[in-house]
Amino acid sequence: MAVKDWLPPGVVGVERKLKAGQALFRLGTRTAGLYEVTSGKVRLVRVDPAGREAVLHVAAAGDTIAEASLFSPTYHCDAIATTNAVVRLYPKDALLAQLQSNPSAAQAFMAMLGRQVMSLRTRLEQRNIRSARERVRHYLAVNVGADRRTVVLPGTLKDLAADLGLTHEALYRTLAQMTAAGEIARLRGKIRLIHADLA
Amino acid sequence: MAVKDWLPPGVVGVERKLKAGQALFRLGTRTAGLYEVTSGKVRLVRVDPAGREAVLHVAAAGDTIAEASLFSPTYHCDAIATTNAVVRLYPKDALLAQLQSNPSAAQAFMAMLGRQVMSLRTRLEQRNIRSARERVRHYLAVNVGADRRTVVLPGTLKDLAADLGLTHEALYRTLAQMTAAGEIARLRGKIRLIHADLA
DNA sequence: CGGCGTTTTGAGAGAGCTCAACATCGGTGG
């Protein structure tokens, strides 16, 4: 899912540094292209009529923003650096030209978008689950490895908690309960599912 | 966002009726193409090691499923009709051929996917908000019309509540509170934002 | 008019959040 996995050859990115609070682009301005966040965090926001920010997305290192802007003349929201950040701009015209002329590049791009849609829909569905325990179970079921037993944790439990939409305390407690119940076992950076009912 | 807005010309869909509980496709089977749900509901699920279903997505009338399957030889989850349903299959090979040979079709498809990613990210961000009131505010801010005052409600309030991840009771109460506080006014099928602080 | 789904309001309970304290681990520097 990293940029280099789908970026057409010949499109070069331009780095840009942002101070915390600095705007990368603003609603209504002409689209320059697609950005990849190299470090730090950038938030996409729309300012509501009362002057408050409504956050549309928070992009962290490795994330891309404004994919849709490739097909729009202007940006549809503001992008503001939440922390000091470094972004890389992939210019719209070069990228579009490649996607037009290079079918396999276009296909890679479509495939990436398709996977993202799937992943986002899954995470959204996960949020429909109220119970912390069931939500964790959902996460484990969806992210279990090919062995159907091991789940590799991508980062810290704190990060995972944020991903799951839980406080880290709630996540710790839930994992402790599930461990006590013999449902899972915790290893370094991994969780193993334990199921008595082996088919 | 409807299929006809981006579907390449020359790709014809094949209808298929499903009884409630019937599988449309199964994990690991060869991908036939992309489906549009015409009526009813279809859920995408993965069966977890304990035999329970983990729902990845519930597609209703108008939704498409398995966009990513175009670029994969096999399906990555099961699709099962939750209700009696009608789906329309757009065969993978015809669709891919069009996307390959017809750049503007490819572009329309990419644009659609990009918009979907954006919309899903926004909805996901919305779910990070705990407070019903703030969540409603977020929704209103994101969906306000060009006049920056009117929000058109797509369906019933009950549907909206489900979209927002709230019970309908919670939504009714919240709207009542906001109305009482003079923050919004409710019209038939619309909500008007009221802001004292007009710039 | 009768029935069904939406809308609305009420009361109570439960689950996760908040605040707080402490443990643990890894890195840093004296």
Add this chain to the structure above:
DNA sequence: CCACCGATGTTGAGCTCTCTCAAAACGCCG
């Protein structure tokens, strides 16, 4: 090697907010 420090991990206790269950008013359509 050890003391220190920050971030992660862990557990406790209380509270708030939404969910749940319940009941009733309303609107729409046959």
